[in-house]
Amino acid sequence: MTRPIPLTRALISVSDKTGLVEFAQSLAARGVELLSTGGTAKTLREAGLSVRDVADVTGFPEMMDGRVKTLHPKVHGGLLALRDNQEHLAAMEAHQIEAIDLLVVNLYPFEETVAKGADYADCIENIDIGGPAMIRAAAKNHSFVATVVDVEDYDAVLAELDANDGATSYPFRQRLAQIAYARTAAYDAAVSTWMAGAIGEEAPRRRAFAGQLAQTLRYGENPHQQAAFYLDGTNRPGVATAKQLQGKELSYNNINDTDAAFELVSEFGTEKPAVAIIKHANPCGVATGETVIEAYKRAFDCDRTSAFGGIIALNQTLDAATAEEITKIFSEVIIAPAVDEAAKEVIAKKKNVRLLETGGLPDTTAPITTYRQVAGGFLVQDKDNGVITLDDLKVVTERQPSEQELKDLLFAWKVAKHVKSNAIIYVKDGATVGVGAGQMSRVDSTRIAARKAEDMMDACGLAETPTKESVVASDAFFPFADGLITAAEAGATAIIQPGGSMRDQEVIDAANERGLAMVFTGMRHFRH
Incomplete structure (x- = not known):
């Protein structure tokens, strides 16, 4: 049945009461009979509306603490009956089942309950049963029934009724049905994912993913690709939850x-100012400093060429002096936990710069599950939140690293986690001075990082390459000594790497021959 269906009766049962009274008043003004349950019925009556209790329709009271109230043939028959099927109509008449033309349900706040850290029993109690059952029934019968699961669709329903003389059109009901099924799917995904974690099921037989549309993007990585941005509801501080203070709409890239950028700079916490500059998901400069502006300048000096058109991430408040320095070149995005008013005024002069304020830093050690699609499936893993401390380091060379080298080695190791493999990072005095990323050969990454550092000699007015007396981090072991030898030739004095190669001794010997200090972490940071 694809004809418009006049709206004469609506069943409303919602947890989120936002906009409820105004919506119900508008329906009642159009002559729609209102059926409802529990707290929803109470809210509507208090607003002066006439409401029939579902319990009066079914002949059964709500029972078992509200667990059983809508699971009844007089409800589901009213939602599922095919109004052009004579047998269905006869059954409705025989059993006094009234047709329901509109179902308005939003579900128990399960996701919010989990987010608040509720215990197991409370989470279980907030799993909705009757709501999803009704939604699925109504959505299946969208030939005759309109299904609303989101508050933001209330106005659309009223506009539809106005446009169709109090009826809903088939295309409109189809769209609402799709939204309804997506909502129950997301709800079940949230429940199953939570339960897997709660019972320690690391690799459940079936895994569901869900998200809520944040924005439709102009295109994806390239203009011929369609794209959209979805939120997963975890509210982790970052780009997904940030407030955009100015600038054009964010693109996919x-x-x-x-x-x-923000995940990288968050590795440094808030104890000392840190800045990361990102280009194509790789850092082209990361540094700490005594002030935010000092950290930015030192990060910028790592690769001034690549920094143009990059993403700037700060771990502390963006101030006016730093904003003035940043805006000397073009940046696509600036993201920080906070932005002071003077800095906002500075950035406002650059209307195309996107300015984001997150309100805080994410916990980089918190367990997170990441997903990547491959042909025919998904790869699922824990986010790489591995942390190495001084106590974890194993010195494998004759020379012990100095105190400053150790500080720089740990700094470089944090950065290495966020550089595409094969990753090589040169660091000196708390700032990257050369980054080699994404090469098929580790020695090539070592050479590229060193060459980039040499390129900055003239730009920064230096008398010698910045890699002289630097330290080097390698995200995975050196399979041969050639990468370490290249780093030593560039002036590096200490190396941090996971170890574990069949040729570890060859690499250790090469380090000893050149007077380098080297530490093993026992942990690698591949990033593909």
């Missing part, structure tokens, strides 16, 4: 790179 902006979102991806901004996430990479």
Whole structure:
């Protein structure tokens, strides 16, 4: 049945009462009979509306603490009956089942309950049963029934009724049905994912993913690709939850790179100012400093060429002096936990710069599950939140690293986690001075990082390469000594790497021959 269906009766049962009274008043003004349950019925009556209790329709009271109230043939028959099927109509008449033309349900706040850290029993109690059952029934019968699961669709329903003389059109009901099924799917995904974690099921037989549309993007990585941005509801501080203070709409690549930048700079906490500059999801400069502006300048000096059009991430408040310095070149996005008013005024002069304020830093050690699609399936893993401390380091060379080298080695190791493999990072005095990323050969990454550092000699007015007396981090072991030898030739004095190669001794011997200090972490940071 594809004809418009006049709306004469609506069943409303909602947890989120936002806009409820105004919506119900508008329906009643159009002559729609209202059926309802429990707290929803109470709210509507208090607003002066006439409401029939579902219990009066079914002949059964709500029972078992509200667990059983709508699971009844007089409810589901009213939602599922095919109004052009004579047998269905006869059954409705025989059993006094009244047709329901509109179902308005939003579900128990399960996701919110989990987010608040509720215990197991409370989470279980907030799993809705009757709501999803009704939604699925109504959505299946969208030939005759309109299904509303989101508050933001209330106005659309009223506009539809006005446009169709109090009826809903088939295309409109189809769209609402799709939204309804997506909502129950997301709800069940949230329940199953939570339960897997609660019972320690690391690799459940079936895994469901869900998200809520944040924005439709102009295009994806390239203009011929369609794209959209969805939220997963975890509220992790970052690009997904940030407030955009100015600038054009974020693109697909902006979102991806901004996430990479903010996750990296968050590794340094808030104890000391830190800045990361990202280009194509790889850092082209990361540094700490006594002030935010000092950290920015030192990060910028790592690769001034690549920094143009990059993403700037700060771990502390963006101030006016730093904003003035940043805006000397073009940046796509600036993201920080906070932005002071003077800095906002500075950035406002650059209307195309996107400015984001997150309100805080994410916990980089918190367990998170990541997903990546491959042909025919998904790869699922824990986010790489591995942390190495001084106590974890194993010195494998004759020379012990100095105190400053150790500080720089740990700094470089934090950065290495966020550089595409094969990753090589040169660091000196708390700032990257050369980054080699994404090469098929580790020695090539070592050479590229060193060459980039040499390129900055003239730009920064230096008398010698910045890699002289630097330290080097390698995200995975050196399979041969050639990468370490290249780093030593560039002036590096200490190395941090996971170890574990069949040729570890060869690499250790090469370090000893050149007077380098080297530490093993026992942990690698591949990033593909």
